[in-house]
Amino acid sequence: MTTALHPIPTDAAALALAAQRLRVELGPARSRRRVLDGVDVAIRAGRWTSIVGPNGAGKSTLLRALAGLVPAQGNVSLLGRPLVQWPHRQRARTLAWLAQGGAVDAGADDLTVYDVAMLGRLPHRGWLAPPSPADHAAVEAALRQTQAWEWRERAFGTLSGGERQRVLLARLLAVQAPVLLMDEPLANLDPPHQADWVALVRALVAQGNTVVSVLHDLTIALQADELLIVAAGAVRYHGMCAARQTQQALEAVFEHRVRVVGSDVGLVVVPDVSSTPPGSLSSGTTSWNPS
């Protein structure tokens, strides 16, 4: 069931993030659900790893656990050092996390785009100090990278979904952290911006950063260096994206409802609509016979 294609490197320094026997239970005391069950993960530094899996598999929870944002049992270590031993600010400067869903409540609506991006500099700023020139430079760079610089004075609440997502990405980039964890970073982005996000991530990785992204878009997920497949609270597969076994594992975990096909722009993953499979979305009903 769980097959790692390559052995997990014993050299801890080559790992940006590692977790052993990770267990996460969520929910109120009476109905706790085990979301992650004894998961072992090794994320190599300087790579782009995509985490994919069916709905409810525990991908977001895994990302949160790696970022230290949910109470978890087991060990998580960042750059070879246990996560709990990292001082808050140092950890925040090293590991940046982007939430799923893009600030759904109206908390930031009255801030300008510039101020939202400047929030990413909080781990770097002195406690009572105003933003330094380095902070301003980082925010400007981040906003330009996400093409949000032109409307930096606009209120966050007046932006569309895609524009907000780009500002939140700029916030993430402004941290200038070597390890970036992103949960559904492509939400609301149109295809041109999705393509540029891929280019941005590739550039970041080329500079030596580590990127981990939870994606539901499998085509883009396969653009990464490594693929991590999570299903039902366990890691089912971890391997290089280019390998044939990875593509087979992907098809397998989605019960062969998806197909990986080659094209002139690379690998594309499509849902398989060619035949009506047994057991439809609303299981328990008879399948509809067109004839």
Add this chain to the structure above:
Amino acid sequence: MKPSVWSLRLASAPAPLTSPTAARCWPLAAALVLAAAVLGTLGLGVGSTGIEPVWAMLADPIAAQIVWDIRAPRTLGAWAAGALLGLAGAVAQGLFRNPLADPFLLGSAAGASLTVALALAALGVSPFAATWIVRLGLTGAAFVGAVAAVLLTLALARGVQHTLRLLLAGVVVGMVLGALTSLVTLLVPDVLQAMQAFLLGSTGFVGWSACAIMMAVGTVCIGAAWALARVLDGLTLGEATAQSLGLPLAPLRLALVAVIALATGTAVAQTGLIAFVGLAAPHLVRSLVKVTHGWLVALASLMGGLLLMAADLLARGLVAPQEIPVGVLTAVLGGGYLLWLMHRRAG
């Protein structure tokens, strides 16, 4: 290579000397302070005996006493109480990420009402007794009650980790203490009228010592809130993001709750329960400028002070020589503003 929509070249433009935020905010702050100064001067001439004492000030010591010992501290006290409430409102709205949050959210109003009712009842029952309640006075009782209610809310919510639980605990504490207050007024019906006066709020009993207390507490609270403003900023993107940015949420949120409790308790102790100032002041500021919380708490204080001072002037001057309870005026003004806001958002 297809041209990219995003440019990857880092810009090397020089950093701006003053942040654009500051450029927006200083004029507003100056305007609020100026308006407060103008209204404050006007306040010296408004009261049940009209403008005469001002002219007679130099000759008549009683007129001078009216102007300097009664009207001046009332006007300044109204500003200070409004500033405290505006500050507490801004912090509450940021802490709970709820634009409808007000300073009394954590049960402090109900707590103050209960201890005031108990103090009034004790006064009535044993007028000769030098009990601690009599010594404390109504002012001290109100402050103790407000702070104790917030502590009770914290205990009920078992800390500040869960915002929703804290909100819910605040509602519960408010209801339970409110019911207890009603019980006290039932058992000792004499206190009912006095309670009503307290509930509607008034600056009528504010002297120079009360002003000094409010200004001192206000300075401490503004300093603390400004220092902790980045927690509020971080929280705007959600608790998980704030945590990922390295903010130690639990102790700092506790500190912010303490700021709310202290500011609200002090204001309630001196002027009773005055609604809407804490709710409306941050909204008014946000409708004028878009700022982070460091500026917001300061501007909301100034705005709250101006609001309450204006309401107090109207309360004293509209039907002179009688007075309207200032809480009624703030409710009318604040409610009207919120209605207009709703109308504007809907349209």
Add this chain to the structure above:
Amino acid sequence: MRRMGWPVWALALGLVGWLGAAWAQPITVTDDRGRTVVMPAAPQRVVSILPSLTETVCELQQCHRLVGVDRYSNWPAAIQALPRVGGGIDPNVEAIVALRPDVVLAAVSSRGSERLEALGLKVVALEPKTHADMRRVMGTVARVLGLPAEDAERLWRHIDAAVSAAAQSLPPNVRRTKVYFEVNRAPYAAGASSFIGETLARLGAQNIVPAELGPFPKLNPEFVVRANPDVIMVGARNAPGMTERPGWERIRAVRERRVCVFANDDADTIIRPGPRLGEGARLLADCLRKHVQP
């Protein structure tokens, strides 16, 4: 004659001096808060923010010394022209100070007392709740005003005689009459230990609300039905709808229409623990006389 002139003059001077000294004697009074108030001389300008104290001052023939009253004081007619300085609970501090009073007479539960004292005014807080309190408070007010204690005692005897006269004017079977006095619509009743209850007791009537329940208990209306009073007394403000309460048509007083509704002025007289106590007793006696079965 001339040789005897100077002792007479000396005596006269001494008398005048003694009277003057008495007049200018500092007055020390302990009020109901337990605070001791010292006034350098008998106060000439008095502000009263409790109606019963206003009436007491006027009944002691010192109405001319009042310079300001609260908005609820409405008797006697001499004070109608005086400026109103707010209520007992919310006194208008500025208006009181502007009147330059030598002393302020207030209730114990009045909140402005501390503020007024902080501004340098003398405040004497008195709040009579029972007949015994009333007698004592009258004495205190007399002392505050620099009057001999005899004046207050005379006033009290006068009131006491009026109450006794009212009591004597009633037939003996008033002792079997059960009375319910409703103060307020909640309903709050006047219990036997209250001020009104004491007056009713002096008149000989039985109060359906025993002393254990306190002076002004909030009753369950069912209690009144069970107690089945013979006479019900209520003020005009609170009367509408009282007899329509569920189950009340069974009460003897309602069935036989033995309900006294006091006009607002009369109701004020009855429920104020002031010098019009005798007048209030007379009003209560009139009601009882009308409705007590011979």
